[in-house]
Amino acid sequence: MSLPVPLPTLRIFEAAARRQSFHAAATELNLTPSAVSHAIRKMEEAVGVVLFERIGRGVSLSPEGEALMRHVERGFDEFRRGLETASARAPRLLRLHSAPSFAAQWLTPRLARFYTQNPDVEVRLSASTDYTRFENGEFDADIIYGLPRHEGLVVVPLAEETLTPLCAPHIAHTIESPVDLLRHQLIQSDTKQFRWPAWFTLNGMTMPSSLCGSRFDRSFLAIAAAAEGLGIVLESTLLAEREIARGRLVAPLSGRSQDIRYVGHHLVYPRPVEKKNALRSFAQWLARELCIELTTFV
Incomplete structure (x- = not known):
């Protein structure tokens, strides 16, 4: 039976x-927008319902x-999975999203090491402040700051982080x-x-209501500002480890x-993706780099 609507x-419609x-x-x-509008109008005529308001x-x-979108999403996701399975000569693909500061400060500097150990895996990395919803199959996994906002995901805690001046x-x-x-000047990571x-509370002090200092909405910006001498930042030694190793940042109150x-960070993904070998390879490498034990992929 032929489809009343062609795949293109x-x-x-899906886009x-x-x-x-x-x-x-x-x-x-x-x-062109007019081509998209014309295609949608012809599709609505073919199926006999209004699809967009x-x-x-x-x-x-x-x-x-x-209702149609739910089926179309699943269909295109199956197409993608089928092509990945059929293309045995192509590298195993991992579509990864990450919190921006973790991607910039920790993950990207290590990707060369990951590729050396896993030459048959290709990582497509995207970083933004939005959490991945996973419904459209755009990403396989996400490294998030905090906990996921949606239920039904596998949540893998990553390394314990230390916040220090x-x-x-x-x-x-x-x-x-x-x-x-x-x-x-005390730099704020909002x-x-x-x-x-x-x-300050942990150290038996009350922070004054007004302090001078720059404010940033991302850790990598606050870390860069501190390394340039703009003040003192309360930040993760995990995210700032390159600056610490190079002597650009020090912990003045250590000890x-x-x-x-x-x-602070978690690897999250939908349960069905756990079978994907590229994710398994990445998660096991991530655990080795962070010196943590995995309760999945064992």
Whole structure:
């Protein structure tokens, strides 16, 4: 039985539904917005229902469109999996998303080592502040900061991280106790689970209500600012390990204050992806690099 809608049109529908925009779908597929709109209109005529509700210059799926999208997503995901399985000569592909600071500070500098140990695996890495939803099959796994916002995912805790004050060496010699920090610019990492007030409380102090210092919404920016001598940052030694190893950052209160220790990052993925050999290879390598034990992939 032939399909009432050709596969290229289904691809246009999937892109428009995922992006909630005919214009964005056109850009992704290298088409014009009018071509996308025409294809959707012909598809609606073929299936006999309205698939998109037009709202101003945007679109949203109708109830019938949402029902169709669930099936189309699964269908294209099966196509992709089938092609990966059939293409035995192609490298094993891992589509990985990551929190930006972990990707920039820890993962990317180690990818060469991963490829040396796993030459048959290709990692396609994307980094953004949005958590992966996994519904459209765009990614196989995500390294997130904190815990996932959606249920039904396998969650693998990564290494315990240490949050401690870090600064450039020329600032460190002026700091002998926690109270000395108050004489300096304190760099704020706004998205950290634990920030300066928690550290001061742990060390028996109350942080003043007003402090001077730069504010950043990503750890890699705060770490870079501290390495340039802009102040003292409360950051993860895991994320800042390159700057520490190169002597650009030091922990002035090491052994003289209490540090915050917690598991900040997690590897998450849908249960069916656990069978994918590329993910298994990556997770096992990740565990070796971080010196942790896996409760999965054993």
